Amino acid sequence: MRLSRYFLPILKENPKEAEIVSHRLMLRAGMIRQQSAGIYSWLPLGLRVLRKIERIVEEEQARAGAIQVLMPTIQPADLWRESGRYDAYGKEMLRIADRHERDLLFGPTNEEMITDIFRAYVRSYKDLPLNLYHIQWKFRDEVRPRFGIMRGREFLMKDAYSFDVDKEAARHAYNRMFVSYLRTFTRMGLKAIPMKAETGPIGGDMSHEFIILASTGESEVYCDKALLDLETPAADTDFFSDLTPIVEAWTAPYAATDEMHDPAAFETLAESARVSARGIEVGHIFYFGTKYSDPMGAKVATGDGNEVPVHMGSYGIGVSRLVGALIEANHDEAGIIWPASVAPFHVGLVNLKPGDGPTDAASEDLYGKLTAAGVEVLYDDTDTRAGAKFATMDLIGLPYQVVAGPRGLKDGVVEVKNRASGEKELLSPDAVVNKLVPALTA
């Protein structure tokens, strides 16, 4: 993409409403625009990151056997009356009436609707297990939206719903999502730690929040340092084998959020093993049994001919929140530092002197070769000053910057800068291609 033909509205100054670093950087980097409290437009750069995150989530959901659907944002109130939640939900639910005065709502979540879909088609245990998910915009009318995209009223969420014939089968479904989440967050360059969460009326041990550590996190969390070094399950993990050993390895060490924290248990860890930090919740999985299938009549026939309400679980990932969380975890004074897997572009190619023959030729050549090799390049071909170009590149945080100018090209080299480490090296254009293509297209 040529910057001269792109839409990247950078702000030099800090908007005063943005207090938290991710919010500030997203506004400054031209990723989002606030339209109302907790409601944002996604500008091109922000949208690209959102899509990168979605793609990773989709790939890992597929690997774990979940199947994608898409349910509407607007739901009929009657479904929620069946589950009893229409009255129970409170003011966070945005209620709407259509022209016929029928009660609708902007969905804050989708248990009722997915249960309705399930009961319409599935009758037999032979069709299980089943896990359906979608990635859709949700709305919760928060009293006080804040932290930019991290705590908006409208937010993009992946929510999956599992259906199984009994609790034991549901536990396998739960484990698949558990392992899938470990892989999903690791691929985004995040260290997400599963922490036991409150299970509400169901009870049991099947509810975890996935928390990433960031100094600006919203809540206090505590865990065993050992969790930070555990190995993420490999891509070729068989999700339909017994995943219990993996889940146990990840749930054995101490890990708890503020609400679930047990200081006495935490104190039994060696001083050096105690990690107490701030965290951001990016995922939440839980088993809720027949809470919805029962009142809504979602039943399947078992092998012995009985009909039983299906056992369900739900599994959320805050997709739009992750954009903010990623920035909270990856930034410095100059701006964002994207992990390559979610970066809006891989490389920022800076032409220091548009109009200069050799510089243009070298830049165009690099742009063509990198792009042809599958590297996503944002090519700054604009006629502005070097300092402004560098500042913009640092701000938007692409993993690599390639700087081509007359001075270096006299000696046949361009500069490659690693945004994360700050390391710079001078390489010939061909060497740049040889270095970056394998690093970014693996």
Place this chain on the structure above:
RNA sequence: CGGGGUAUAGCGCAGCCUGGUAGCGCAUCUGGUUUGGGACCAGAGGGUCGCAAGUUCGAAUCUUGCUGCCCCGACCA
């Protein structure tokens, strides 16, 4: 929902106390000089001063009401 702020050009702000018809920096446009870490000079465009009532000869400025947004707390993915 309690408490506290704030609202003036795209962004950041001054002006308000002491009423006289709006200004600064950045950004934008034109011309020139510049050009390897957010250039300089000269000129230009851009604002129903959040909205509505009131006081006054006259309101960005004083009064009242409303609304938006932000922060702290309670709540939440």
